[in-house]
Amino acid sequence: MVAGQSMTNASPEPVPAMTPDRMLDALLSSPFDPVLLLDSAGNLEAYNRAAEAELGLSSAAGWPATELEGLKPVLALLRDAGEQAAATSVWQADSGRAFLVQNNRTPHGGLLISMRDITDWRQLNAAQGDIMHVVSHDLRTPLTVAKGITEMLVENYFGELTADQQTAVEKLALSIYGMVGLVDNLQNAGRFDPKTGFYKLDPAAVDVGEVARKIVETQQLPAEIQDLELTLTVDQALPIVMADRVMLESALGNLVDNAIKYSSPNTAIAVSVHSEGRSVLFSVRDQGPGIALEDQERIFQRSVRVESPGNKRVRGSGLGLYIVQSVAQRHGGEAWVESTPGDGSTFYMRIPVRAAQASR
Numbered sequence: 247m248v249a250g251q252s253m254t255n256a257s258p259e260p261v262p263a264m265t266p267d268r269m270l271d272a273l274l275s276s277p278f279d280p281v282l283l284l285d286s287a288g289n290l291e292a293y294n295r296a297a298e299a300e301l302g303l304s305s306a307a308g309w310p311a312t313e314l315e316g317l318k319p320v321l322a323l324l325r326d327a328g329e330q331a332a333a334t335s336v337w338q339a340d341s342g343r344a345f346l347v348q349n350n351r352t353p354h355g356g357l358l359i360s361m362r363d364i365t366d367w368r369q370l371n372a373a374q375g376d377i378m379h380v381v382s383h384d385l386r387t388p389l390t391v392a393k394g395i396t397e398m399l400v401e402n403y404f405g406e407l408t409a410d411q412q413t414a415v416e417k418l419a420l421s422i423y424g425m426v427g428l429v430d431n432l433q434n435a436g437r438f439d440p441k442t443g444f445y446k447l448d449p450a451a452v453d454v455g456e457v458a459r460k461i462v463e464t465q466q467l468p469a470e471i472q473d474l475e476l477t478l479t480v481d482q483a484l485p486i487v488m489a490d491r492v493m494l495e496s497a498l499g500n501l502v503d504n505a506i507k508y509s510s511p512n513t514a515i516a517v518s519v520h521s522e523g524r525s526v527l528f529s530v531r532d533q534g535p536g537i538a539l540e541d542q543e544r545i546f547q548r549s550v551r552v553e554s555p556g557n558k559r560v561r562g563s564g565l566g567l568y569i570v571q572s573v574a575q576r577h578g579g580e581a582w583v584e585s586t587p588g589d590g591s592t593f594y595m596r597i598p599v600r601a602a603q604a605s606r
C-alpha cells in the first residue's frame with residue numbers, strides 16, 4: 247500500500263490551505279515561547295501570551311517598541327548583536343529564565359522576534375559539565391601516578407625486564423597514554439569550544455619553540471614504543487607569541503598524538519614550527535594512511551571519526567581535531583590538513599603572533 251492511502255473508499259476531507267495570516271495567528275497563539283512582530287516603522291504589531299507574561303506587556307499592540315519598558319532589554323540585546331538579517335543572542339530575564347532570542351526580517355520590512363526558553367537546557371548542560379569536570383579531574387590523579395610508574399618500568403628503572411615483560415609493560419603504557427589523552431580531551435573539548443566554551447583565554451608571551459620541544463619530548467616514549475622516529479625542527483628566529491600556552495600545548499599534543507596513533511611502525515613523524523609573516527605555523531607530518539579528500543574538512547568537527555582499513559584498530563573519541571580547531575579559532579588562527587591517501591598527512595595550525603589579544 248502506498249503510504250498515506252486510505253483503507254476505505256471514503257474520500258478524504260479537504261485540508262484548508264494555510265494562509266500567511268492563519269500561520270501568524272497560529273504562531274502568536276502558541277502558549278509556549280514568546281513571539282513578537284514589529285512592523286516596518288518599529289511599532290509592536292502583535293505578540294503572543296508568553297511574550298505578554300515574560301515581558302510584562304499589556305495592551306501594547308500599536309505602540310513604538312522602543313517605548314515599551316519590558317521590551318527595551320531585548321531590543322538592546324539585538325542591537326548589540328549587530329545588524330545581521332538574522333541575529334541570535336541569549337537573554338537572561340529578571341524572572342531567572344534564559345532565552346535564545348532570534349530576530350528575523352519579514353518580507354514587508356518588519357521584524358519577527360522569537361525567544362526560545364533554554365533555561366532547562368542550560369541547567370542540564372551545566373550539570374553535565376560539572377559531572378564531567380569531577381570525573382575527569384578525579385581520574386587524572388591516579389592516571390598520572392600509573393603513567394609515571396609504568397614509564398619507569400618501560401625504561402627499566404626497576405631493573406632489566408624479560409622480552410615478554412617489556413612487551414607487556416609497553417602495552418600497558420600505551421593504554422595509559424590513551425586514557426590520559428581521553429580524559430584531557432573530554433575536559434578540553436567543552437571548555438575550549440569557541441561558541442559555548444567557558445574557558446577564559448590566559449594570554450601571555452609564549453615561546454612557541456619551547457611549547458613544541460615540550461610536546462615532542464613527552465611524546466618521545468610513546469613514539470619509541472611504536473618504533474616511530476619523532477623529530478622537531480624549529481626556526482631559529484621565532485617571534486614571541488601572545489597566546490594561551492595551555493591551549494597551544496593541548497592542540498599540538500593532539501596533532502602529535504594522532505600522528506603516532508595512525509602511523510605504522512618504522513616510519514617518521516616530523517614536527518616543525520616556522521615563522522610566517524605575522525603568524526607562526528605549526529606542522530606535523532606523518533607517513534601514515536592519509537585521509538581521503540572528502541573527509542579532510544569534516545574530521546575537524548566534534549565527535550567525527552573516520553575508520554579506514556588502515557586505522558580500524560585505532561581507538562579514539564573524535565575530539566582531538568575539534569580541540570585543535572577550537573584552539574586555532576579562539577586565537578584568531580586556523581587549522582587544516584593536506585593529505586594523500588596512502589602517502590601520509592600534514593596537519594597545520596596557524597596562530598597569529600598577537601593572537602590572544604583579539605579573542606575573549
Ligand code: ADP
Nearest residue numbers: 504505508534545551552562563564565566567
Ligand atoms: P580520534 O583520533 O580520537 O578519532 P580526532 O578528532 O583526533 O579523533 O581525529 C578524527 C579523525 O581524523 C580520526 O578518526 C582519523 O580518521 C582522522 N585522523 C586524524 N589524524 C590523522 C592522521 N594523522 N592520519 C590519518 N588519519 C587521521
